[in-house]
Amino acid sequence: MWKPDRQSKKPLYEQISDHLERRISYGEFPPGSLLPSERKLAEQLGVNRSTVIMAFAELRSMGIIESRTGSGTRVSRTKWGAMPKHTPNWSRYAEGGSFLPNLPFMRRIREALNQHPSLIDFASGELSADLAPSDEITTLMNEHRYTSHLGYDNPQGYIPLRQALVSYLDKYRGIQTTESSVMITSGSQQSLYLITQCLLSPGDAVAIEDPSYCYSLPMFQSAGLRLFRLPVDQHGICPEDIRSLYKKHRIKMVFMNPNFQNPTGTVFSIERRKQLFDVASKLGLPIVEDDPFSLTAFEGAAPKPLKSMDSNGSILYIGSFSKIAASGLRIGWMVAPHSIVERLADARQQMDFGLSVIPQSVAAQFIKSSYFHPHLERLQIQLQFKRDLLIESLQKELPDLVKFITPQGGLHLWCKLLHEVHDGKLLEEAIKRGVVFVPGSVYGSDSGFVRFTFARPKTEEIAVGISRFAEALRALIVS
Structure with missing residues (x-):
C-alpha cells in the first residue's frame, strides 16, 4: 500500500492529494465514486486526520472532489468536461456476478494484516518462513535448472x-x-x-x-x-x-x-x-x-x-x-x-x-x-514446540477463560471461550492491541470459539500475542 514519503521536501498533504489525483485520473475512483472517509484514510496512510483534511481541501479547490454533509466525499462528475461523462457503474459490477466475495471477517482480517504488517498473526493458515524448506529448494533449483x-x-x-x-x-x-x-x-x-x-x-x-x-x-x-x-x-x-x-x-x-x-x-x-x-x-x-x-x-x-x-x-x-x-x-x-x-x-x-x-x-x-524426509522431521518438532508454547501461554494468561483439546498434529488450536462475547467486537479489540485470529463462526460454529494458528507467528511472538488477546478478551468481559 502506498504511503507518503516523510523524507521528501514536499508536504505530506500535497503528496496525498497528488496520489489521489493520479488514482482518480487512472479510473480507480470513477466520477461519482465515494472516497474513504478522512479518518479511515488517515489510519491507512499513517498520518494525522488534519493532513488528510488539507489534502481533500486541495482536491476540492481544483474541482476534483465534492463533499456534502452526511454523504461523504465523492469524485466530481463534471471535472473533466462541461458535460458529465457516462462511465460504467463499477460499484454495481463489483457487487454483481455469481461468485461471492470472501466472508466479512476474512476480508477484515486480510485488510488488517495489509494495513498493519506488524500484527501478530494467529489467523493465516500457513507456515512461517522459518518452517519452510527455503534453503533446500534454492539448492535444488541451482542444481537442477529447468x-x-x-x-x-x-x-x-x-x-x-x-x-x-x-x-x-x-x-x-x-x-x-x-x-x-x-x-x-x-x-x-x-x-x-x-x-x-x-x-x-x-x-x-x-x-x-x-x-x-x-x-x-x-x-x-x-x-x-x-x-x-x-x-x-x-x-x-x-x-x-x-x-x-x-x-x-x-x-x-x-x-x-x-x-x-x-x-x-x-x-x-x-x-x-x-x-x-x-x-x-x-x-x-x-x-x-x-x-x-x-x-x-x-x-x-x-x-x-x-x-x-x-x-x-x-x-x-x-x-x-x-x-x-x-x-x-x-x-x-x-x-x-x-x-x-x-x-x-x-x-x-x-x-x-x-x-x-x-x-x-x-x-x-x-x-x-534427500532433503524431503529430514524436512518433515524438523517440521514436526518445530510445530510441536510452537503448539506447546501456545498452550503454555493460554494456561498462563487465560486459565479460567478458555477450554481446548490439545491437537496431536496440524497447525491449529481450537478454543472455546467460557464467557460469552461478540465475535466482531473481540476481533476488533484484538486488532487494536496488535494481534489477529479467526473467529469460530467463520467455520460454521456458534460464536464463542476461536482458532489460533500456531504455525504462522514467530516463536518469540506467541506469548506476546496471547497476552494481547487476553487483554482484548478481558476488556470485553469487564464491559
Whole structure:
C-alpha cells in the first residue's frame, strides 16, 4: 500500500492529494465514486486526520472532489468536461456476478494484516518462513535448472511430478495409484473449486463437517449448493448422520478433513472410518477427503488417509504442499478415477491451460531428494514446540477463560471461550492491541470459539500475542 514519503521536501498533504489525483485520473475512483472517509484514510496512510483534511481541501479547490454533509466525499462528475461523462457503474459490477466475495471477517482480517504488517498473526493458515524448506529448494533449483521448452504443459499436470507423487503417496500415505489418476492443481482450494463446479450442479445437497474450513469458502454457496452439517466431536463425524441426511435431502457428496481436522484438530477414529465405508458403499456416495495436515503428526506414525482403505473407489483424495513445505509453490493434487481426472483437466484447460512447469519441476525434485524426509522431521518438532508454547501461554494468561483439546498434529488450536462475547467486537479489540485470529463462526460454529494458528507467528511472538488477546478478551468481559 502506498504511503507518503516523510523524507521528501514536499508536504505530506500535497503528496496525498497528488496520489489521489493520479488514482482518480487512472479510473480507480470513477466520477461519482465515494472516497474513504478522512479518518479511515488517515489510519491507512499513517498520518494525522488534519493532513488528510488539507489534502481533500486541495482536491476540492481544483474541482476534483465534492463533499456534502452526511454523504461523504465523492469524485466530481463534471471535472473533466462541461458535460458529465457516462462511465460504467463499477460499484454495481463489483457487487454483481455469481461468485461471492470472501466472508466479512476474512476480508477484515486480510485488510488488517495489509494495513498493519506488524500484527501478530494467529489467523493465516500457513507456515512461517522459518518452517519452510527455503534453503533446500534454492539448492535444488541451482542444481537442477529447468531447460525444457516453456510452453503449455499437460493440463493434468507435469508428468515427472505426477510420477514422483505416485511414489510419495505410496511411501508416505499408503495410497496406491497411477500417474493417469493424479491431477496437479494450484492447491486444495482449486481442487475443491473444480469439484464443486464440474461434478455438482446448482441445488445439489452436500454434507460438510461442522465446524469446517469449507464454511469459510464462499465457493460452495457460489456454486448454488445446499450445505448440510455433520457435527464433529472428539472422534470426528458420526457416519450415521450421513445416512440420515441422505434420506432427508438426497445428499450427493460428503466433504471431510479426517486427519487433524481444520479447525478442531480432531482425528477421525478407526471405528467410525469402518462405519463410514459401510454407509458410503451402501448409498453409492462419493467422499471428498482433504488431507493437508497428516504428515505434521507430532508423535508416532501419521494417521492413514481414508483413501488408503478405499477398496470401492469411493474417495476423491486431495493433498497439498502448502501445509508441509511451501505455500508459494502453489502445488496440490487430486487422486480420482481417470474419467473424473479427464473431466476436471478439461475444465482446468479452459481456465488457465495448466500450472507453470517450473514450480512443478521444483516440487518433483524436492519430493525425490534427500532433503524431503529430514524436512518433515524438523517440521514436526518445530510445530510441536510452537503448539506447546501456545498452550503454555493460554494456561498462563487465560486459565479460567478458555477450554481446548490439545491437537496431536496440524497447525491449529481450537478454543472455546467460557464467557460469552461478540465475535466482531473481540476481533476488533484484538486488532487494536496488535494481534489477529479467526473467529469460530467463520467455520460454521456458534460464536464463542476461536482458532489460533500456531504455525504462522514467530516463536518469540506467541506469548506476546496471547497476552494481547487476553487483554482484548478481558476488556470485553469487564464491559
